[in-house]
Amino acid sequence: MNPFTGVGVGLRRPHLEQVAALTESPVPFWEIAPENVVGQGGSRHRQVMKILERDPVITHGLSMSMGGFDEWERDVLDNLRGFLTTTRSPWHSEHLCWTSYGGATTHELLPMPFTRESVSHTVARARQMQAELPVPFLFENVSYYAELGAAEMSEKQFFAEVLEGADCGWLLDINNLYVNSRNHGFDAKEWLEGMPLQRVQQMHIAGHTWFEEDQLIIDTHGAAVIDPVIELMAWVLPRIGRPVPVLLERDTDIPTLEELLAERESIQKAYDAAFAPVPILGVGALRD
Amino acid sequence: MTDNTLALQRCVMDLFLDEKGAAAFAADACAFGAERGLDEPDQAALNRFKPRLLTYRNLIRFALEDPLPDCFPILQTLLEKADLWDACVDAFLASRFIQSSYYRDIHPAFVAWLASSGWGQDTWPFLLQLAHFEYIEVEILRWPDEPPLEGLASVPAADLQVVFDGTARNLAYAFAVHQATKENPEPDAGETFLLGYRDADGDFMVSELSAHASAFLARCLEGDRIGKAASALDLDHIEALELLGDLRDKGAILGFR
Ligand SMILES: [Fe+2]
16 A cells, blocks of 8 residues: 555654654654754664654655755765665655855755746756655745745746756645745635646645734744645645645644644545545435 | 856845844845845845845744754853853854754854854853863764674773774863853863763763873773773773773773774
8 A cells, every 4th residue: 555645744853752662653654854864873863763664754855955056965965865765765855945055054944036047046956956866856835935036937937937847746835835825915726726736746734823023924833734724735635636645744832742643633534535526416305 | 047046145144144234134125235246126125025034034043043052051051141142143153154954963063163263262261161061962862873793892801902882982171061050050170081972771971080091091992902001001900991891881882802
């Protein structure tokens, strides 16, 4: 059975001991960031490795600065390749953003300029990365709070052109899309119209936080997923037409494992319902 | 052609990481962009998204500062008492010492920055050594595990070499950094020799050493045979063997060969 379907969960430090002690995985798959695992040791690391050997895992990168200009660190790439092979991750994803400039790193997902020049730069970097990796590469759409420089195109067009130019897969983060639609005042379903949904291999779903002071939603991954985001996931899944895996992200204010698994369960129900056959109306009336 | 994308990224890094850059940006975003070679449409975009770009600055600061208190709790307590923690973080971020794509490398970058800049060390001459010792605990706890070695002797002898655990660190400080606490963050001056390591349970351990014992272990770490290392320092061979046997029991030494 393909484990990479249904709703998985990001493997987080506070849950390691509990998850490692289980005899089987409580989720269809986990997601993990290789850069937080490779080159480490000690008891916590041993727990991570025990889980990764036992359970299916998808890898997700945070700091490759795909739209940046700094050369990739050779040892980081070597470690990544090794990790992807060890974990048998079906693909590897990174955000369409930049994180570093001039050797200095921000560890923040920063927006690209929405320009033709920026498209071709990012496409070239993505093609280099694809040539380095032993598995297919996916770009994730990010939450962006500002445009960087004068835009020549919409964010939608920018993202679609990079996907097409790089000829890579798409990690559709449905919460990022929702956050952007609220912060920038557009309709999320309209945004999805005409987008290359055939490229979607995985989805992310997460919670976010409204900051009154800034009048801004920040993609904190620090709260439960809200219903409109779950509904958007359920709306897009049949349009993708395949039961692509959805990953529940939670990075701050991390609840107990039991609470997180209960949240996963409720999202899984919405996921299953999205693929349930539509009942034929009127059948009951015929029987009468 | 990637000049414009590059120029934009270079420009906003000054806003994101430098306190002075942020102040200049907040005062006049267009001028800030112009000084950094951006054309007028890009300057106008900076100005239009001014509050949001300042939000990014806050997010970056949060992301880069967040891992520090866990690793440097005593140093942070000391600087917070002096109301200088934020200034320390500002100077650290502006230094652009955070370069690795591994988030965990923010810790050693902080120590490297203290060493290079000398920040705060006129007031607190022990600051770098305290930070180093606090970092060593974290480094030892997450140091990569090594595959078990076969065929090691469990009892030391003069003609054998010592095989240390990969986490063993022979440390020398001019302050008793291991005695500093959050309540009492200023360590006393005085030559301090320590051996840090991870024990069999995965916990951080530290043993106090004499100057002689530290010099002896340094030679053993370099690969000297035990007898040769002890003789070179005029050490009592029996005491030297006892020290090694004790460290093996504790887990700092894997065995002898
Ligand atoms: Fe995501």
